[in-house]
Amino acid sequence: MNPALNLPGIILALVVAQRLGELFHSRRNEARLRAMGGVEAGAGHYPFFFLVHGGWLAALAFWVARGPAINWWWLGLFALLQIARIWVLGSLGPYWCTRIITVPAAPLISSGPYRWLRHPNYLLVIGEIAVLPLAFSAYAIAITFSILNALLLVHRIRVENAALQDRR
Numbered sequence: 772m773n774p775a776l777n778l779p780g781i782i783l784a785l786v787v788a789q790r791l792g793e794l795f796h797s798r799r800n801e802a803r804l805r806a807m808g809g810v811e812a813g814a815g816h817y818p819f820f821f822l823v824h825g826g827w828l829a830a831l832a833f834w835v836a837r838g839p840a841i842n843w844w845w846l847g848l849f850a851l852l853q854i855a856r857i858w859v860l861g862s863l864g865p866y867w868c869t870r871i872i873t874v875p876a877a878p879l880i881s882s883g884p885y886r887w888l889r890h891p892n893y894l895l896v897i898g899e900i901a902v903l904p905l906a907f908s909a910y911a912i913a914i915t916f917s918i919l920n921a922l923l924l925v926h927r928i929r930v931e932n933a934a935l936q937d938r939r
Contacts, residue, residue, distance in 0.1 A: 779835040797868040809872040813930035827916040834909045845906035859892045879938045
């Protein structure tokens with residue numbers, strides 16, 4: 772059997788397709804935001820997200836090629852995180868993108884999970900980076916990429932908070 776066609780491989784392919792779709796959606800929103808006068812903050816750290824998140828997917832692809840067993844509890848939790856992701860993206864609507872782009876005089880979003888949390892999307896990503904590898908018993912991938920992602924998020928949250936400080 773082709774290793775890429777095993778169930779973990781199919782799950783990972785769906786996650787990759789989802790992420791590519793989100794990048795396409797992000798690019799469209801980014802163009803709209805820039806046309807509205809949006810300004811990007813923190814562009815210097817953006818390539819590191821591609822390295823970490825791309826490396827996470829590549830490491831998972833290498834691991835999944837071995838045909839690991841699936842832990843259905845962790846996979847179910849990952850599915851719940853995807854539902855929450857849709858809620859976050861829907862709450863941000865046209866303001867969601869993978870870059871930090873602020874539009875002058877645009878309101879801060881305070882609906883959906885943003886009623887209770889300042890950065891719910893980042894909490895979801897933290898969960899996803901840990902949980903999906905755990906669904907495949909890839910503990911080292913979960914730990915390594917969780918640490919790398921956390922280091923990036925500490926910086927990114929500071930940059931984002933500074934960019935939005937006058938709208939609190």
